[in-house]
Amino acid sequence: MKTTVPKAAILLSPPHMSGAEQHYIAEAFASNWIAPLGPHVDAFERELAEAVGAGHAAAVSSGTAAIHLALRLLGVGPGDRVFCSSLTFVASANPILYQGAEPVFIDAEPETWGMSPQALERALDEAAKEGRLPKAVIVVHLFGQCARMDEISALCGTYGVPIVEDAAEALGSSYKGRHAGTIGRFGIYSFNGNKIITTSGGGMLVSDDGDAIREARVLASQARDPAVHYEHSRPGYNYRLSNVLAGIGRAQLKVLADRVEARRAIFERYRTALEARPGIRFMPELPGTRSNRWLTALTVDEHLAGVTASQLVAWLAEDRIESRPVWKPLHLQPLFAGARFYSHGIREDVSARLFRTGICLPSGSAMTPEEQERVIERLKAGMKSGQAAAGT
Ligand SMILES: Cc1ncc(COP(=O)(O)O)c(C=O)c1O
Numbered sequence: 001m002k003t004t005v006p007k008a009a010i011l012l013s014p015p016h017m018s019g020a021e022q023h024y025i026a027e028a029f030a031s032n033w034i035a036p037l038g039p040h041v042d043a044f045e046r047e048l049a050e051a052v053g054a055g056h057a058a059a060v061s062s063g064t065a066a067i068h069l070a071l072r073l074l075g076v077g078p079g080d081r082v083f084c085s086s087l088t089f090v091a092s093a094n095p096i097l098y099q100g101a102e103p104v105f106i107d108a109e110p111e112t113w114g115m116s117p118q119a120l121e122r123a124l125d126e127a128a129k130e131g132r133l134p135k136a137v138i139v140v141h142l143f144g145q146c147a148r149m150d151e152i153s154a155l156c157g158t159y160g161v162p163i164v165e166d167a168a169e170a171l172g173s174s175y176k177g178r179h180a181g182t183i184g185r186f187g188i189y190s191f192n193g194n195k196i197i198t199t200s201g202g203g204m205l206v207s208d209d210g211d212a213i214r215e216a217r218v219l220a221s222q223a224r225d226p227a228v229h230y231e232h233s234r235p236g237y238n239y240r241l242s243n244v245l246a247g248i249g250r251a252q253l254k255v256l257a258d259r260v261e262a263r264r265a266i267f268e269r270y271r272t273a274l275e276a277r278p279g280i281r282f283m284p285e286l287p288g289t290r291s292n293r294w295l296t297a298l299t300v301d302e303h304l305a306g307v308t309a310s311q312l313v314a315w316l317a318e319d320r321i322e323s324r325p326v327w328k329p330l331h332l333q334p335l336f337a338g339a340r341f342y343s344h345g346i347r348e349d350v351s352a353r354l355f356r357t358g359i360c361l362p363s364g365s366a367m368t369p370e371e372q373e374r375v376i377e378r379l380k381a382g383m384k385s386g387q388a389a390a391g392t
Contacts, residue, residue: 009320010375013194013295016366018255024247036221038243044250048204051253052171052179054187055208058216059241059249063168063190063203067138068095069216069239070164070186070205076101076135083123085115085140085147085166086329086341087351091190092140092166093330104134105331107344108351112286113297113326114147115139116344117155123342124159137163141170141180142327143360144196144263144294145283149175149183164188168203171196172260172292181206191245196259196294196365197252199245260292262365266372267293270361273376277383279304297326299357307388309359312379315388319378326358 028040041059049057060066076082078100084093086105096103106123109116120137127133137156139147149165156163163184167173170180171189181187189195191202205216218224223236241249271282279301285291302308307315309325316323329351331341344350362375382388 007320007374010322010362010367010371011364012322012324012360012362014364014366015193015198015200016259016364018251020251020254021248024251025244028244028247033243036240036242038246040243040246040250041241044241044246044253045204047250047253048189049206051256052182052187052206054179054182054206056210056213057204057206058213058220059246060203060205060216060220060239061241062091062201062239063166063188063192064091064094065220065237065239066188066190066203066205067092067164067166068098068237069219070188071095071099071101071136072219073186073212073216074136074162074164081127081132081134082136082138083120083134083161084138084330085142086331087113087142087354088140088166088327088330089168090330090333090335091168092138093336096138101135102339103330103336104340104342105329105336106137106342107349108142108329108354109148109344110350111284112145112147112289113142113283113350113354114145115152116342116350117148117151119342119344120152120155123340124155124161128159133159134161137161138166139163139184140166140168141173143283143297144170144173144180144292145285146170146173146175146180146289146291148286153183162186168192169195169294170292172256174290176288182208185209186212191249191252196263196292197249197256199241199249199252202241202245202249259365263293263296263363264291266363266365266367267296269369269372270296270298270376274298274379277305277380279306280383293363295324295360295363297358297360299354300359301357305383307383309357311388312359312382315382316375316378319374321375321378322362324360326354326360328355 167181168190220239
């Protein structure tokens, strides 16, 4: 009897180890620095700050924790407003809820898929008139592409509102010669398993404000006051990164530039193979910026392509290829029902359109050209006379 061997799965963005991680882990074990904190943590903070050109960095247990600390340091509390990009993962906005503040969502714009300066301007104008300016604006650099930071910084500067850059997906990306995450008052990165480099789980808060970063480390360590015994005068968190994981991060950071090159090459191969197909548009790259192309994203115009983005996701899954829709905008999530939302145009909800038409393709830096060819051929077959549509 003939047996068919199932095809290997191709994942969206799996971890990609360099091999050197074991050396750092062994060092942590040999010195018995297993607990949170330790020499790898200090070195990882220093090395990351240097790599991105930030003054200071605090290593923490996740990107979400880093956003939470940034909001706490900015004094966000109950009754305050925080503006946030709508087209993002829920982790960008959850810390607003942790602080008991009110999220206000700002639409995306078509050239960066990041925060729309037009929508932000309307939101800030209105908030100023109401006398309720936000305590912070969280700007997300989506899939590695930087948002329009010049326009956003100018608007926030006019109103005196600090920016937190959510660069969880954008480590290694740059905006006009500056690293993503180093333009606002605070920047955050994620080292979650699916990110461009990973510690299995972890994050980093960066800023040029050394006092704030020192305070972040205290808050992340249960806010212990200086005393021999355990003295506490305000609430803190258990957010520090372990020395073992920081060791993994140090090895990963050394290959960051290679990982960016690999993901950019993957994006280019997809683009070369598929760009001419009717109805297909790849995520743009704003002039003056360099995306790490964490995920290759594109939109599908169903009238021209004959299939929808969600039909293509299902079609790829049938062949054990993992792809994903673009993030569902936060203003459309049940969790944030009733939250204010400012659209890009008066009647133009760009993030909802990108959600409806967008798809993220497998983009792992360890993906082989043969695997990518399999994805491309499957996509072509799905688009050809709407086969993916017929199959669903
Ligand atoms: C845009 C964005 N913000 C925040 C996060 C949260 O990072 P973490 O998973 O490390 O908490 C992620 C990813 O997980 C993300 O994609």
